Amino acid sequence: MDRPVDAPSLLIVLEAGLASTFRRRIRDRLESLGTQVSVLDGQGRNYLQVEGDIEPLRTLALDSWKGVEKSVFIGEAHRHGSRVDSGTHSRVSVGDVTLGAGEFVIIAGPCAVEEEERTLRLAASVASSGAHLFRGGAFKPRTSPYAFQGLGDKALQILSRAREETGLGIVTEIMDPRDVEKMSETADLLQVGSRNMHNYSLLKELGMTRLPVLLKRGFSSTAEEFLLAAEYILSGGNPNVILCERGIRCAAASRQVVLDLGIIPELKKKTHLPVIVDPSHGSAESYRVPALAKAAVAVGADGLLVEVHDQPEEALSDGRQALSPEEFKNLVPELKSIHQIVSGGQHVKQEGLISAPGGEDI
């Protein structure tokens, strides 16, 4: 065999005592689909080992075939995002900032861009507190069509001003495949929100660019589905994907949303892509944000996406979960200290290098 020893294969457990004519029929059908099949003789029953291009077989209902007791896929489907060996992590550059390189990267700003002056003040504030990138929504996906939908093009202009004034790269959300070109003029990192994790037209469009993409996990998406959504971008040729856990739906959790921090070590094991955490949407209420932000660092995330607003209670979107600029400023040093511990102190130097002007190094 010259194929990789860990190539996925398929084992079919035949029913006990299955007649050989049935076994023959199953074997023929599998081979007609382009695979190589060998028969294994067991006690009381036989098995078929299937090799070759087995990917198309994943969508067939093999377990419903007459004579099949069970089908067992061994090894995962090939993915661009898979970790090929244990030492590899990819890095995604957003302007001067690199995610996945050991540094802990903080993206902060309001949920939605509102007035220009307020936005610029917030950008300056989070920059001086240690944020590495500035976030702000121009086009907002809102559950209700009657809710504030974002300032749109005007917000993009404001965000450009914020970049000029602070030097921070801009993170903003894209919702429509027809907007890629326009948005890319302003955004350094394009966010795909939870509602669009399954919007394959949008993902494919982004896959045809080389723009850095921040992909948020869907409201009730599994790790596997999340990785396969990333695959829509990666398989198009764009390697610049950052994953973001933001809380999933759960009946027992407060406000029915739970931040699934356990997915961070899982994603770190399964993919080489950088993984960050949004503790704001995952908190639903701002008093929980600092604790969950610290937990996100401790669990091994590569960065944070956090909402900051100077009058959270009056924010036009998701104010309930935003930190005040002062709360954010107090939080950053603690995050850095924890990151130093969990990264074994080896990233101290980079920490110093990437700290924003005025940030408090430790």
Added chain:
Amino acid sequence: MDRPVDAPSLLIVLEAGLASTFRRRIRDRLESLGTQVSVLDGQGRNYLQVEGDIEPLRTLALDSWKGVEKSVFIGEAHRHGSRVDSGTHSRVSVGDVTLGAGEFVIIAGPCAVEEEERTLRLAASVASSGAHLFRGGAFKPRTSPYAFQGLGDKALQILSRAREETGLGIVTEIMDPRDVEKMSETADLLQVGSRNMHNYSLLKELGMTRLPVLLKRGFSSTAEEFLLAAEYILSGGNPNVILCERGIRCAAASRQVVLDLGIIPELKKKTHLPVIVDPSHGSAESYRVPALAKAAVAVGADGLLVEVHDQPEEALSDGRQALSPEEFKNLVPELKSIHQIVSGGQHVKQEGLISAPGGEDI
């Protein structure tokens, strides 16, 4: 007051013993947002009743305001899809077939369009068994980019042939806002799948047409979110929306999907739109489909969307949950009998009228 007696209003419960200066401040802010505020004196605490255009206040974090104990919205936000009085249900016409008019409408066909001959054979079969519309996917939203994505344009041609041969209207899924014009040439009813329930660019595009739209509930969407997604289409001016329950994510359910039949009476109470059920995706395995299809009729749905495939175990998409043509044929008369009972026998005549050639009337 000349505003409707049931217009939504807002009541703010102030903290017990709140100083009047704080109360003044809260009142001023509410009025500056364009509302009318009156103070109610209670025992030990006061309340503010807020009238006027309170919709924008729904997005503010009022409960976080200093001095506010709790905010209570009374009455639901205005929606085009709301039932204005108890007697009204809207009807949506798809070619000759009308949904929401008391008849029980059956949409059947394969998950994805595969070979032409097979597709035409299936269409003829479901037509003779009593289906009113034919479904088949041309563009398939698949979790993995490496899974079968549908035959695309070729499938649209096959579907057109199926309509010519059987007379059944065509139901197929749309995923991209740029495809509306193309798809509308073939489809009599455009389906928006669960993955795109939150794809607002697509919904808005459909809102600008008058094409009948079949909107499926998202994987973990509440009734309220489902209705607000419909609102994106309705508020654009397109009244032709049909809602479809298809199962939601739930950890304890088998294969983590549960068909939420309890949402049918709830939607019937809250909206005038027709509501149908997809027992195939809600079943995950075909042996459960007939039982759940019957339950869907009994619970009061206006119709069914059901997968039928002549070799379910070899289907390129979702074969595990498809009925065989024979199982489907056996099921239809039972569905009609149950519908007759739950509709009080008043739709007997229409039932007779709309039954497809060869259908067994009872």
Added chain:
Amino acid sequence: MDRPVDAPSLLIVLEAGLASTFRRRIRDRLESLGTQVSVLDGQGRNYLQVEGDIEPLRTLALDSWKGVEKSVFIGEAHRHGSRVDSGTHSRVSVGDVTLGAGEFVIIAGPCAVEEEERTLRLAASVASSGAHLFRGGAFKPRTSPYAFQGLGDKALQILSRAREETGLGIVTEIMDPRDVEKMSETADLLQVGSRNMHNYSLLKELGMTRLPVLLKRGFSSTAEEFLLAAEYILSGGNPNVILCERGIRCAAASRQVVLDLGIIPELKKKTHLPVIVDPSHGSAESYRVPALAKAAVAVGADGLLVEVHDQPEEALSDGRQALSPEEFKNLVPELKSIHQIVSGGQHVKQEGLISAPGGEDI
């Protein structure tokens, strides 16, 4: 082989290219646990087929063993509740009433027993409307220790009176293993509530009796867990177990509870035990109860457990979901008609036989 051809077995997929010394070590450990192991030679990798008493191996973390790629259990664990062949369904007799015999059995009454006069009036009312058994809680498991906990022993006396007056058998809930003897004097059918589905001390105690037990599914229990909870009673020697679906937790469902009707065909396939549905707890609001009750009949349940209260809004427990006696009376004939259709008309005669005095036969 003289063991049954469908006895569960275990297949172990070894890592590709695993050294024979490792294989030997795994084989030895499995055999030391009392199993028989045979080696299958595949392409590039080997497999171990394990026979004999494999049940204890289910609790080991086989997939973590060095050299093991995957472990695959074939066939289900032996269970007393399993269906051994397709034709067998067990019947459970509760006084004169038999569940699982093809009749559709209705258990109705208030959530909790309140005043004696009201309770007797309700019992008479549901009896004349067609209920077969009367339910009422004496000891109530309440989320809060400060909520109404039931009238206790006094309620048991009232229930005895209700049986004397109406002839209906009594269904009431048991919570404490020390109460079995006392409760059995009054109750014809002992209910174990969702909160106690995992209370193994209670289940084992009931397993040592022959009392009919109505076991409700836990708030977030899977079908497998539900069947294994029944197994605690069955394996103790008590065959008289009736299963009851009552809704499970789900974030997207209204009030976070969804009635999982899809479990009915699944349980019917996996177990010979009678299965009924509680549409009241599964509805959360009474306007949804009639629709879900009809769906429960249509989906194939053997009976219903439904709450009826003459002043639902003033009930001391779960009033929101109770039907009024009149609503219940109107519902019963429709349930019977649907049952006649889904049971193929073959149970008409029994229906007549078991109908309570004054019940409307169809």
Added chain:
Amino acid sequence: MDRPVDAPSLLIVLEAGLASTFRRRIRDRLESLGTQVSVLDGQGRNYLQVEGDIEPLRTLALDSWKGVEKSVFIGEAHRHGSRVDSGTHSRVSVGDVTLGAGEFVIIAGPCAVEEEERTLRLAASVASSGAHLFRGGAFKPRTSPYAFQGLGDKALQILSRAREETGLGIVTEIMDPRDVEKMSETADLLQVGSRNMHNYSLLKELGMTRLPVLLKRGFSSTAEEFLLAAEYILSGGNPNVILCERGIRCAAASRQVVLDLGIIPELKKKTHLPVIVDPSHGSAESYRVPALAKAAVAVGADGLLVEVHDQPEEALSDGRQALSPEEFKNLVPELKSIHQIVSGGQHVKQEGLISAPGGEDI
């Protein structure tokens, strides 16, 4: 008013334009239940403010009363576990160890007690690595009655030996109210598992003792339900309750279990009881345990309950999620470092005092 300013009260929003006779009737019924009612005149509608003993009203379906638009409870039900003012946290002593006093307490050991020698070796190992208490199950609540149920009384003897040899207090699970006396001879801290969080007979029995109780959150229990379960013990007179988050059911999470770390800041806000985290059951797989353990410290928990086994792959219960003694030993210093940061360094001294022999102080 001499009642506390923050006593819970109830506000009833009447329907717009409700006739005064209806209002009178509602008021009379509320007063007949022992409350004081005052009418507030609003614009177009009136409100009733209800004071006094409103607790019993929580179980009535007030929203279903004719003429009632909405009922709004203000303030939470009284609870022994509530935080009365922001500065108070209670401490629970388990032998020499105190939970809730600022120290981070580690409880470690195998899921189930197996052989004596292995158990004593594990106890010695976790003691030297820095654990403060030793855990081990004698009676195991298992989903299947055919799975290993624990060594029972023999395990209790082994645990007593472990305490003698290591000096560590013993934590073990209780399942039956009849076992309290027997278990209390061995256990320093009695664990109530997730399956029994709603076993009110057991909780009440423990409420009549003064034994420290470790109460684990139910599989799908909300924070409110969790606190009310604790209330069953507290209201009986036993103040020694420690809460433990252990992961909840969630369809999208890996293996359908997600560790809800966001509940820690929420519980810290709502209750004065100590709160710890079990990252082992919340992880499902051991490779995620260290990351989630660190996150649990960072989020503000008072301690950890962690499984350690010397041959995790051969453990008779839950081996998949156990750490090896070496992994545990390596983890402890990192946990301490993070705890020092999040506790502001103020607990350095206690940390030093309670560190076990051989533990690495920082």
